Amino acid sequence: MEANEKQDKIIEARMKLKRRFEEKMGNTPSMADHSDGPFKPRGSGPINRHGMPTVPVGQTVTTKWPVLDLGYKPTIPLDKWQLNIDGEVNNPVRLKWEDLMALPQVEDTSDFHCVTTWSRLNVPWVGVQFMELAALVDPKGSATHIMCYGYDGYSTNVSLEEALKPDVLLVHTADGQPLPLEHGGPLRMITPQLYAWKGAKWIKRIEFLAKNQLGFWEERGYSDTAYPWRNDRYS
Numbered sequence: 001m002e003a004n005e006k007q008d009k010i011i012e013a014r015m016k017l018k019r020r021f022e023e024k025m026g027n028t029p030s031m032a033d034h035s036d037g038p039f040k041p042r043g044s045g046p047i048n049r050h051g052m053p054t055v056p057v058g059q060t061v062t063t064k065w066p067v068l069d070l071g072y073k074p075t076i077p078l079d080k081w082q083l084n085i086d087g088e089v090n091n092p093v094r095l096k097w098e099d100l101m102a103l104p105q106v107e108d109t110s111d112f113h114c115v116t117t118w119s120r121l122n123v124p125w126v127g128v129q130f131m132e133l134a135a136l137v138d139p140k141g142s143a144t145h146i147m148c149y150g151y152d153g154y155s156t157n158v159s160l161e162e163a164l165k166p167d168v169l170l171v172h173t174a175d176g177q178p179l180p181l182e183h184g185g186p187l188r189m190i191t192p193q194l195y196a197w198k199g200a201k202w203i204k205r206i207e208f209l210a211k212n213q214l215g216f217w218e219e220r221g222y223s224d225t226a227y228p229w230r231n232d233r234y235s
């Protein structure tokens, strides 16, 4: 395929996703809950860029960055690293590190809310938007969710209307430094509008699903939806 033909396909896939998910995305609680609606966002502090109080209900701001995982921290050399994106897609891909770095890189600063009640505000990240990867693989019309898998055996599911938000990134840099191993380096996902367990550290596979499935913590009593401003922690 010619380079610009490839580019056109990616743009077309992006537009298709936008048409399919824009409204659903706007109706997610972290954007749609307002003080005059049936669900009032719960939290404190100034209103953030998607309309919610900065600190979700029950959270305490910390400047530290605690580490939470299953205890095993897999080391993946960059020359062995790969990310598979497959499932309900028209164009499954296996990305090597160079392929990932060749994609458009974005810088964004966002907040990190852990279900164990700490929040780290204004973390500067660099990485690739999930939306960019979705456009690359061109999800089938049947795709509704993703399952993200880590090199440590972890998994977590996210709906597409959440995953396609512009602040959902696959990050390799935080605080101006390569993402530390203990925080999921070389690459992890972040979901600033959901609790942080929805962001897989050491991510190795993203599977598009035609039907929701539960990930590691979701099967063990954590909420499937994980909305911080609804205190939606456990199911």
Ligand SMILES: Nc1nc2c(c(=O)[nH]1)N[C@H]1C(S)=C(S)[C@@H](COP(=O)(O)O)O[C@H]1N2
Residues within 6 Å of the ligand: 065, 066, 067, 068, 069, 070, 071, 114, 115, 149, 150, 151, 152, 153, 154, 182, 183, 184, 196, 197, 198, 199, 200, 201, 202, 203
């Ligand atoms: N691969 C993997 N990703 C994971 C986890 C894990 O155990 N393995 N833990 C999750 C949980 S419960 C949280 S709160 C965040 C913590 O990220 P941090 O350790 O960088 O603070 O990562 C999430 N992603």
Ligand SMILES: [Mo]
Residues within 6 Å of the ligand: 068, 114, 115, 116, 196, 197
């Ligand atoms: Mo967590």
